[in-house]
Amino acid sequence: MQDIINKIFPENLPSIQELEAKYPLRDLSPTAMVTRICPSPTGFMHLGTIYASLLNKKFADQTNGVFYLRIEDTDKKREVEGAKEIIHSSLKDYDLTYDKNPEYGPYIQSERKDIYAAYAKHLFSKGDAYLCFCTEDELKIATEEQERLKMKRGYYGKWAIWRDAPIEKVLAELSKGIPYVIRFRSHGNGEKTFTHKDLLKGDITLPENDMDVPLLKKDNGLPTYHLAHVVDDHLMRTTDVLRGDEWLSSIPLHYDLFQSLGFPIVRYGHISPINKMDGSSRRKLSKRKDLEANVAFFKEKGFVVSAVIEYLLNLANSNFEDWRKENPEKDYTEFNLTIEKLAKSNGPLYDETKLRDIAKEKIALMTSEKVFEHVLIWAQTYDQYFYELLNSNSEYWHKIFNIERGGDSIRKDIAIWSEVYDFYSFFDIEKFSKPDWGNLKTVFTVDEIKNILSEYKDIYDESDTKDIWLGKVKGLCPKFGLAPDIKAYKADKDAYKGHVGELTQVLRFAITGRTQSPDIYEILQVLGREVVIKRLS
RNA sequence: GGCCUCAUCGUCUAACGGUUAGGACAACAGGUUCUCAAUCUGUUAAUCGGAGUUCGAUUCUCCGUGAGGUCACCA
Numbered sequence A: 001m002q003d004i005i006n007k008i009f010p011e012n013l014p015s016i017q018e019l020e021a022k023y024p025l026r027d028l029s030p031t032a033m034v035t036r037i038c039p040s041p042t043g044f045m046h047l048g049t050i051y052a053s054l055l056n057k058k059f060a061d062q063t064n065g066v067f068y069l070r071i072e073d074t075d076k077k078r079e080v081e082g083a084k085e086i087i088h089s090s091l092k093d094y095d096l097t098y099d100k101n102p103e104y105g106p107y108i109q110s111e112r113k114d115i116y117a118a119y120a121k122h123l124f125s126k127g128d129a130y131l132c133f134c135t136e137d138e139l140k141i142a143t144e145e146q147e148r149l150k151m152k153r154g155y156y157g158k159w160a161i162w163r164d165a166p167i168e169k170v171l172a173e174l175s176k177g178i179p180y181v182i183r184f185r186s187h188g189n190g191e192k193t194f195t196h197k198d199l200l201k202g203d204i205t206l207p208e209n210d211m212d213v214p215l216l217k218k219d220n221g222l223p224t225y226h227l228a229h230v231v232d233d234h235l236m237r238t239t240d241v242l243r244g245d246e247w248l249s250s251i252p253l254h255y256d257l258f259q260s261l262g263f264p265i266v267r268y269g270h271i272s273p274i275n276k277m278d279g280s281s282r283r284k285l286s287k288r289k290d291l292e293a294n295v296a297f298f299k300e301k302g303f304v305v306s307a308v309i310e311y312l313l314n315l316a317n318s319n320f321e322d323w324r325k326e327n328p329e330k331d332y333t334e335f336n337l338t339i340e341k342l343a344k345s346n347g348p349l350y351d352e353t354k355l356r357d358i359a360k361e362k363i364a365l366m367t368s369e370k371v372f373e374h375v376l377i378w379a380q381t382y383d384q385y386f387y388e389l390l391n392s393n394s395e396y397w398h399k400i401f402n403i404e405r406g407g408d409s410i411r412k413d414i415a416i417w418s419e420v421y422d423f424y425s426f427f428d429i430e431k432f433s434k435p436d437w438g439n440l441k442t443v444f445t446v447d448e449i450k451n452i453l454s455e456y457k458d459i460y461d462e463s464d465t466k467d468i469w470l471g472k473v474k475g476l477c478p479k480f481g482l483a484p485d486i487k488a489y490k491a492d493k494d495a496y497k498g499h500v501g502e503l504t505q506v507l508r509f510a511i512t513g514r515t516q517s518p519d520i521y522e523i524l525q526v527l528g529r530e531v532v533i534k535r536l537s
Numbered sequence B: 001g002g003c004c005u006c007a008u009c010g011u012c013u014a015a016c017g018g019u020u021a022g023g024a025c026a027a028c029a030g031g032u033u034c035u036c037a038a039u040c041u042g043u044u045a046a047u048c049g050g051a052g053u054u055c056g057a058u059u060c061u062c063c064g065u066g067a068g069g070u071c072a073c074c075a
Helices: A002-008 A016-022 A047-062 A083-093 A109-125 A136-148 A167-175 A225-235 A245-260 A295-301 A305-316 A320-326 A352-364 A368-382 A384-392 A394-401 A417-423 A446-459 A466-476 A486-491 A500-512 A520-527 A529-536
Strands: A034-037 A066-069 A129-132 A181-184 A193-198 A202-207 A214-216 A240-244 A267-271 A275-278 A281-284
Touching: A002 A109, A002 A167, A016 A109, A016 A225, A034 A047, A034 A240, A047 A066, A047 A240, A047 A267, A047 A295, A047 A305, A083 A295, A109 A129, A109 A181, A109 A214, A109 A225, A129 A167, A181 A245, A193 A245, A193 A267, A202 A245, A214 A225, A225 A245, A240 A245, A245 A267, A295 A305, A295 A417, A305 A320, A305 A352, A368 A384, A368 A394, A368 A417, A384 A394, A394 A520, A446 A466, A446 A500, A446 A529, A466 A500, A466 A520, A500 A520, A500 A529, A520 A529
Parallel strands: A034 A066, A240 A267
Antiparallel strands: A129 A181, A181 A214, A193 A202, A275 A281
16 A cells, blocks of 8 residues: 555655644634635636626625635646736736735645645545546446436446455556546445535535545646645635535535545535526526627726626625615725625526616716726727827817716716727717718708808807807707797797707707717817818808 | 526516515606707516415425536546
8 A cells, every 4th residue: 555655646745734734724803704716727717707706805805804816727738828817917907906925825726736646645545535547438438328327427336446446456557557547535425415505505405425536637647626626725724615606516525525634614605607698598608609708808898897896796786786876986895795695596697788887877977087098098909090099189089078077967878998989980080071961861951051051150159158159059040940949849830840959950960970969069169160160161 | 317506577686474576777758958868757567387384475385397507537
């Protein structure tokens, strides 16, 4: 036995006593939560990961605990270059700062190889792990057989052919140099059940664990998720694991591992995934199929980060929007998130309309300076043309963003930064071209339009206040058969061709080339005399 | 298929076993307005089906149905 141990484990592994001492209990209050987020460096930051991070961090912060990041890079095949940077920058974007205390590090699993090996050795020594020389093909055949017999799939019971293999056979295979994995020796009876108390989902009855899963992999000796999670969360003194609910079915295994290693079990909470409709059925956001699964999507579109965060918070605790209504100025970090209120449904449907609504609300609250700042940052990476335009005349664009901002009726039509240029493109003097009057629905003939524009040009004065301006426009109305005010028109529709609106529509169309726009007076002011006269001619 | 979970307006969700089943987004109508947006007022809209327990069930129990998750040397 000792021979095998010497052969399969490196020398000088730390002892488990040393490890326990090296990672002492944290000096925190008993109610403090130590939580974490553990992404894999696959080059893709999932919205669900941000969601889970947000919850984990929030609970740590609210209890004066600790939230940390651990990079789970034990699958070297899936690892992508630059992926760690994507993780760091995404967390930074969402203001998800994490604890970096080196005392509990390293926080990258591939740098903790010896630690896992030490625990694997410990389990092996006490008979809770064994060597398995099965090839992938052999396992596949067994699985097919299980399917054919309609039995539970997996490496368990009589299918666990190396579980009780005689030592001579093991030594023989080992001496031949046959590759092996180190498997966990399960302790449960798959026929029996136990109750897991989930932080989010409540009591769940699950079968005991009888699966002998690999602990260390064949090719590089790195741990599987199961061993790594249990060892790390113990040593890093994690108290609460809030993770995706795809892990729920691994709970029996994880309990078994915690117990076998002699660790106190962490509290678990399993979060439902965010779903999306796919034709007539719903499924969780898919990395491959759904652009929204990647947080980069929101950045590229130009969603305000705080809107995405608040959208997610509202999915977590639906009373968030009530709180927000009562505290429009407060930072979301002041909201008290509760575990009890976390929805335990099967997962909400991603709703971009709702997200946009929140984003509009956020942008409406910004000053023009803030808007400019955001648009500039966005354009810098996603719209070079617009970026240069903004920089070439920042004062002008500040004025544009200030239109109908700060008064009683704040515009609420911009949801994402990528829509800004199109919304205000008529302010791009160089690119503006004379509108096609065929697109304007109007009561006037072409000649009348010419008259209106020419008459208006004569009375136009850049220094007019809004009231004076409106008075002048209304003064023009009778000449063209229009009612100066809407009420008069409504009172006697037959007496007029229409009301002031008809006239301003003509002006609007000449000035912006559109039938809809923000306040026409403010647009005139921002454009300035020279441009206005040009567009009226 | 086995195991686990879930089921309230179109969507996200509230409702100690007693509410007129509430709110938000969306939709629709109207007021206001130079158009649009915004804003204000209002409207439409839900307890998956069937048994049972109970004076009373969205809520508890069972059956059915539907949906989601999981069953890798991936996390």
